[in-house]
Amino acid sequence: ELKVEQNPLFLSMQEGKNYTIYCNYSTTSDRLYWYRQDPGKSLESLFVLLSNGAVKQEGRLMASLDTKARLSTLHITAAVHDLSATYFCAVDIGGSQGNLIFGKGTKLSVKP
Amino acid sequence: KAGVTQTPRYLIKTRGQQVTLSCSPISGHRSVSWYQQTPGQGLQFLFEYFSETQRNKGNFPGRFSGRQFSNSRSEMNVSTLELGDSALYLCASSLSPMSSYEQYFGPGTRLTVT
Secondary structure: OOOOOEOOOOOEOOOOOOOOEEEEEEOOOOEEEEEEEOOOOOEEEEEEOOOOOOEEEEOOOEEEEOOOOOOEEEEOOOOOOOHHHHEEEEEEOOOOOHHEEEEEOOEEEEEO | OOEEEOOOOOOOOOOOEEEEEEOOOOOOOEEEEEEEEEOEEEEEEEEEEEOEEEEOOOOOOEEEEEEEOOOEEEEEEEEEEHHOOOOEEEEEEEEEOEEEOOOOOOEEEEEEEO
């Protein structure tokens, strides 16, 4: 069975701290996506990682992909309250955006 | 540039009824995907359309169907609604179904089945 596992599922952190969210997947894929979802809102695309070793950064967020380990990480640097949201990773299993398998999401709460 | 629009935003239906949801992609985008989001099952892929053709379908029963029109607008239909169909239905558009293209999500339609 294809699985995409995120951990942790819940993360409470203080402002200014660093932390990493992990996304493990069980099938061969070299394409992975990260999304952000605010409560009651839709998904916002954060990163598209298309090859082994891909690293992308935007502000305080940095995502990387290791296809050999079937692992992607989303690293948060010096967290601020505005980063509070649920973060999803999604793995492309079919070479098309129509074959995405999503993780269960990591609910991040950044406290002052 | 207008984003992805979905109508209606909220919908309440009764078991056994059918429902049609609409999605208008970003201008110029020809690929549309649909997803279902529930607290229990999370985000699950429903369909993907490109140039009026269904390219992929997720693991959902035949009660779930969709189509895409020549202007790239898409509709999904759920017949014989069940309580478990209550969910947020998200539509996403991109220039192409190729993985390298970013998907842009609409605000979603929240369907409640009573």
